[in-house]
Amino acid sequence: MSQADPSLSISNPHPDKTDAIQKAGLALAGLGLLTFFLAWGNVPIPKALGLAVALGGIIIGTTIYSWRLYKNEPEGIKNNGVMFKSLTSRGVIGWTVGVILTAFYVLLYWFPEYLGYKESGANEGFVALFDPLSQFFKGKPASQWFMYGTLYTLAILSLGIKFLLKYRGNSYQIKRTLVVIAAQLFLAYLIPEILAGLNYNDATNAQGEYLGYYDTDIKNTWPLDYDYFYDWHLDAMQEEAYQPVGILYLIIGIAMFLVFTPILTYYLGKRWYCSWVCGCGGLAETAGDPFRHLSSKKLSAWKLERWLIHSVMIFVFVMTAATIYGYFWNTGEVFGLNIYNNFQKPYGFLIGATFSGVIGVGFYPMLGSRVWCRFGCPMAGYMGIIQRFKSKFRITTNGGQCISCGNCSTYCEQGIDVRWYAQRGQNIVRASCVGCGICSAVCPRGVLKLENGPDENRTEAPAIIVGNESIEVAK
């Protein structure tokens, strides 16, 4: 089948009506991006101004663009042309973006010096552009991680605004997206940077002695935050100079995993985390939204998913058990195996960096936005088991109203074949469902509803779909 004209838009209700204001918005955002690349190439631009232009340009530019794009349309989700556009259908643009993102992650994790990060001496290039902001927050030059955190927040904020406009007729999407943006902006970015500025987690004392670092993103919970129980992390939280904040994070961090997570997942499903507050989820739901349909819906993908995610979960449990053993018994070895070399290092390299970062985000335009969340994340694996076996959450199927059109399955970022359940009148209860609500939003017949109710018979398939009285069902 031939294709419609490609346009500049990702999901444009009216492909060739990119008006002057929209183009201006795009130009502004483009200028922002260009500034990043110029800085990376060490073009001498004033850092503070350059950073302001880049951040402001991208946020304002994308907002103007998407405002113009959606505001003249009546409320309603229009995925027009998603399957035709190069960016969103694994075309040349999609692959190009994928390669750039992947390369960026490779540099970030293993070769930050190519981004301009200098361990000793002044930063250059890309990272140096973020020095003024880092100085502002905590009085020291930017690290590659500060740069990354800023970019990450920028992506969630600017593309979150676009998402809000696209789905503006849907209250669930609006509330969820506002929360996920706020979670990133405040819990993951501003509060940690402010705490760092107040010398609560990443400080050097008057004697020039480094006091250690611990993570102050409260929602970044073990086992997603796999190094939580590493000795340097536990020690930093107990560092005297960091109190009372350090101990607070230690207590909350453990309570998050042991208490809050199971309770909230029981009442709400794992969505309370995965699509409402989590940073990985936040990026997937905003920047990743145009790629959500690229997840595989095959049964074979589901099988792979169950093996992979639970293997990673067991890996992190074993790795952490070894770590905790080493911490309390004050040893670097368990059963004669070096804890760092045999557990922590492989997990950090294979899972922490390669899987969640390089593949997880770099491959958005090829494999969809939730590769990590679906196949890898041990936190999602843990909550998935609760959600599947003991939770009030389900996606209710509305009787016999399904027409098997496939919009729900297509736009499920987790690759759940939602239609398979809907067309047989069965509720959807799946370990991997992150409760983003898009299946319900794109359903043209009002068939799907995310809800929390009594968990009895939640998964039962009806003997016959409602509306057909031909067959007597034995009670």
Next chain:
Amino acid sequence: MQHVVIIGNGIAGITTARHLRKLSDDRITVISAETDHFFSRTALMYIYMGHMKYEHTKPYEDWFWEKNRIELKRAYVSAVDTAKNELQFQDGSSLNYDKLVIATGSKPNKFGWPGQDSKGVQGLYSYQDLELMEANTKDIKRAVIVGGGLIGIEMAEMLLSRNIPVTFLVRERSFWSNVLPKEESEMINRHALEHHVDLRLSTELDEIVADEQGRVKAVKTKSGETIVCQFVGLTAGVSPNVGFIKNSEIELNRGVLVDEFLRTNIENVYAAGDCAEFREPNGERKPIEQVWYTGRMMGEVLGRTLAGKQTAYKPGNWFNSAKFFDIEYQTYGWVWPEKKDDESDFYWEHESGKICLRLRWKSDSGKLTGVNNFGFRLRHHALDKWFKEERSVEYVLEHLRDANFNPEFYKQHEQEIIHQFNSENGTQLKLKKKSWQRILDFVS
């Protein structure tokens, strides 16, 4: 082991095959000239609009058929010889059956308009129609759609997604007014205009004008207006696709005539879905039901009958759904365009003009008979149960929250609805809180 051959791989044919397979070890062959695999016909529009690709519209992966021993054959049946239990194919080959199911669906209506066979003039029913539409709408300036029903408005939405201006000729005074009551119909008129459809009500097609190459260049209306266009969508309904059995012994009217067991006049030949015509219609239902849901239900029934568990088609309470651009529509029970003499009527519309609820009930008993809801979702199980329990309109209104199926956090309108009902009817109904216990009882 009997050989059951099903002509047609749409929802009726495939549901028949699936249910038969669940209950028997019969050899099952499904024949289609349209596609290799079952796809959702209702999703054709989304392929054109770029929401999905063809592969997304297939409800089962391709391995499903072999795994379930359902043989698929891509061929066009040109004749049926019921004496020899044999199908003849267009390519000259043939196939024998022990039992035959005709589930060949529909084809778009053409009412003998001059020029109706010009290039660029087409209906939309099959996958081939979609491919044709893709070719026919390339680089065109304007499209005209004839026929104010569901496929017509979907076609308008499809064309507008490609920035093709659409003139929509509706013979009736208002969109789909032979089905929808006035207010609902007018809501959709307004919504079509909001989407920049050039909506022409009370306008009838007179003639389609073609150029020298035989390609459409304009249409003329009965009022004498000429509208220049390069594409004409004919969406004035569909009729059973049964031409290939005209010369067989199988008895036809408009469709294949069947009894309640979906049996034709020939002992081992059955029909289901759009192409079947009931000798005795079910209650208020039409003798030919051209709806996805009824095709599915007939398949559920026929699968059992073929497996030896003879089962009559007994559809329950009527329901249907559609989407008009951004406005979703569901209906439960019977809502006629004009209420019947023994019925009472209540209509509420949200100030946005895009959400409404209509209730109909028997004036004497108060028993609910029909519901139309636009722009918000209702729980199918709730309405079905309430009809079965013969609940009164008052009961339904008081328990309306149990039936609300909108996503979480949506603004709720029940209070406003019940308030209007009270003030119009002098009642003192009070809205009950949503009860999960009652919701679970709907299903049991």
